Amino acid sequence: MVTGIVIPHETRLEIFTHEFSDLASYQAAVGGYIETIHLDDHPLVIVANEEGKVMRLPVNRRATCLWWLLNPNGLGGDTLVGDVVILGPIERGEMSDASAKLVSLLLETSRFQVQVRLSKKFDSWVPIGDPVDEFFEATTRALRLMEAWSPPGDVRVVAAT
Numbered sequence: 001m002v003t004g005i006v007i008p009h010e011t012r013l014e015i016f017t018h019e020f021s022d023l024a025s026y027q028a029a030v031g032g033y034i035e036t037i038h039l040d041d042h043p044l045v046i047v048a049n050e051e052g053k054v055m056r057l058p059v060n061r062r063a064t065c066l067w068w069l070l071n072p073n074g075l076g077g078d079t080l081v082g083d084v085v086i087l088g089p090i091e092r093g094e095m096s097d098a099s100a101k102l103v104s105l106l107l108e109t110s111r112f113q114v115q116v117r118l119s120k121k122f123d124s125w126v127p128i129g130d131p132v133d134e135f136f137e138a139t140t141r142a143l144r145l146m147e148a149w150s151p152p153g154d155v156r157v158v159a160a161t
Contacts, residue, residue, distance in 0.1 A: 057082035111160035131160035
């Protein structure tokens with residue numbers, strides 16, 4: 001069994017964890033054939049419906065915001081559609097659990113802070129704006145900052161302290 005985070009496209013529905021046992025369980029979660037999307041700099045895999053755009057599934061705004069935040073080079077480009085599953089990296093050809101850190105951030109954190117890194121040399125992060133109660137509100141703020149910078153990057157969303 002592999003634990004993943006399901007992000008429904010419908011924003012009124014809660015994000016939740018789910019146990020996946022086989023290919024059919026991933027297909028059921030995304031409503032069809034699966035496509036895996038890998039991020040170069042992050043140890044996670046996004047599982048989406050391979051034919052979602054052909055089927056004209058609705059844009060998954062929350063999953064797209066998370067994808068853009070973690071993959072700044074794709075900012076403003078392609079979008080994710082339909083329900084999406086977030087997993088850990090593929091290890092030895094097998095799917096792996098979503099990281100405990102990401103599960104905690106998305107499902108257990110109640111306040112979020114946008115931070116920017118002023119210097120990679122010193123790895124110093126500075127909070128921007130007030131904390132907010134919703135992860136995807138914070139992500140939207142972070143994306144606006146990233147859009148203003150060229151190249152985008154060095155922005156993150158963390159649990160507010």
